[in-house]
Amino acid sequence: MSNSSLIQIIKNQITSSSDQQITFADYMNTVLYHPEYGYYTSKSIKIGNQGDFFTSSSLGADFGELLAIQFLEMWEILDKSSEFTLIEMGAGTGVLASDILNYIKNNYYDFYQTLNYLIIETSSELIKQQQEQLAEHHSKISWKSWEDIENNSIVGCFFSNELVDAFPVHQVIVDTKELKEIYVTLIDSENFQEKIDSLSTPELEKYFKLIDIDLLNKDYPNGYRTEVNLKALSWLETISQKLKQGYLLTIDYGYPARKYYNPQRYQGTLKCYYQHRHHDNPYINIGQQDITAHVDFTALEKHGKLCGLEKLGFTQQGLFLMALGLGDRLSSLSSGQYNLQTILSRRDALHQLLDPTGLGGFGVLVQTIGLTEQQTERTAKRISARSLTGLKQQ
Ligand SMILES: C[S@@+](CC[C@H](N)C(=O)[O-])C[C@H]1O[C@@H](n2cnc3c(N)ncnc32)[C@H](O)[C@@H]1O
Structure with a gap:
């Protein structure tokens, strides 16, 4: 074997x-x-319902669409910057990127037009799959290595789902x-x-x-x-060097240090x-x-601070997604517009995203760097207590 x-x-x-x-x-x-x-660089890796493991993005488009809503808000807070870049680190099969970009294109075309989407991915095999999956968005998206990205050049948001748990420990x-x-x-x-x-x-x-x-x-x-996970610390250092202004959103399974x-x-x-x-x-x-190993979110928070990344908030995925509208999506399933099969499978997927003993219990950490006073104030005004919508506890 x-x-x-x-x-x-x-x-x-x-x-x-x-x-x-x-x-x-x-x-x-x-x-x-x-x-x-x-495993991550050869053809062995299998993500999805038939693979070795599945992630939130294997459960349908809701996860990516709700993240898209959060990214829209970040763009708005950053003055609808014309250089806004989303950088997905560890993009798996490319399904998450595709869900995010499709939703933004169909619902917020002005955001789509300005958006620049980069992927940082180690697996050449997965890059091939991502390129196929994302062919429709080829003009928006490019694959980069860390060396390709100049220091202090990014305005926008670095994000990852189930990346940090894969670093060697x-x-x-x-x-x-x-x-x-x-x-x-x-x-x-x-x-x-x-x-x-x-x-x-x-x-x-x-x-x-x-x-x-x-x-x-x-x-x-x-x-x-x-x-x-020492690699997670050097990863934070690199991001803090590249990110001029904006956010780092990390979703993964893990705990604060006392629990870990x-x-x-x-x-x-x-x-x-x-x-x-x-x-x-x-x-x-x-x-x-x-x-894999669980992620110590306290280490990300404390080492991030040493690198200039301020914690904006830490919450659980279920609460994060509820604040972004997952509850409305659940209730709309009873509106009469879906067939029974769709209702059952989508309800099951949404419940899995919320389940506090499963994906819903994942940690969501948002850190920020380089916001102006006005942008910080705007965040506070729009949403209570200086947090992003997804960080509002339900
Ligand atoms: C567990 S998968 C998660 C995939 C995807 N984010 C999702 O939600 O389905 C981990 C991903 O991170 C990639 N990866 C692992 N280590 C990486 C690194 N150091 N830099 C960039 N990508 C990495 C893997 O090849 C894979 O695409």
């Missing part, structure tokens, strides 16, 4: 390293992002009153095994200081194991997804399965 070329590449990484071991983050980076054989463990790290090494010429050793970088200790969590206090049992690093969550949040089933063994189906 696993990809033998990829396994050989990881073995070479291990045997060529000075300690015959690589961090779990390096392992995860290779199995997900190796340019040829990684370090795994740390409390080992007889010391914080240590999980490494991957070889048990014999065939098989991988984990090894505990000292931290690979002081950034890991700095991370826990940033979020004010002490894994060495008495509440955490020996063997307590969890993840640290709760002493009872002693095995962390790492999960593998393969053909719609999830399990916790990252050493099988190598290159064929997704591996």
Whole structure:
């Protein structure tokens, strides 16, 4: 089932390293992002109802349409800027972009005309799918790498849905009153095994200081194991350099730090997804399965602030979408204009987007940079308490 070329590449990484071991983050980076054989870069990735996992945008156009309403409001707050750019990071099959752009084109044509839509995507296979999916909007949309985007050049909104959970994470463990790290090494010429050793970088200790969590206090049992997403911090730094004025909208599964690093969550949040089933063994189906970890929203908030990104609000997806009109969409299903089949399937999809134990419980974080005083005031006037519509609690 696993990809033998990829396994050989990881073995070479291990045997060529000075300690015959690589961090779990390096392992995860290779199995997900190796340019040829990684899960996200090869043909293995399958998103949607028949795939390894599905996302909010696999449930129909409502999710993208409601986000479009939020983007319209951002554009209005930014004085209907003629340079407004939406930058989607990690665009999957392109369905979300297509739902957003179709809705804006059909309902707010003046916004559509000014809008510039960029996609930043690592998977060349998915870029192909996105280009097919988005052919109709080819004049609006382009695919860029971070290097293509000049510093301090973007007015608009960077956004992602289920991107940050896919970044490679370090795994740390409390080992007889010391914080240590999980490494991957070889048990014999065939098989991988984990090894505990000292931290690979002081950034890991700095991370826990940033979020004010002490894994060495008495509440955490020996063997307590969890993840640290350092890549999310460098990602924030890059966005803060590129974004001159506007917003960063991050939607993902995760928790604030106190909940994430709760002493009872002693095995962390790492999960593998393969053909719609999830399990916790990252050493099988190598290159064929997704591996993810929940997002620590406190780290995004606190590190964002250090980079100049101010938190505008944090809420749950269900509440966010309700404030943008999901409730009206649900009630309109009883208006008599839809057939029974449509009513049932759409009602089910909308309920899934709201379900607090599922997609509705995802975190939504909005951060901002470079707003003028007037734009900040306008936000406050239009919507109470300096928040965007989607951030209003119902
Ligand atoms: C879980 S999928 C989510 C797809 C889509 N946002 C959706 O809602 O269906 C993660 C996406 O992020 C992309 N990706 C992963 N790491 C990335 C990175 N460092 N930069 C840009 N895209 C990345 C993947 O190739 C994939 O398109």
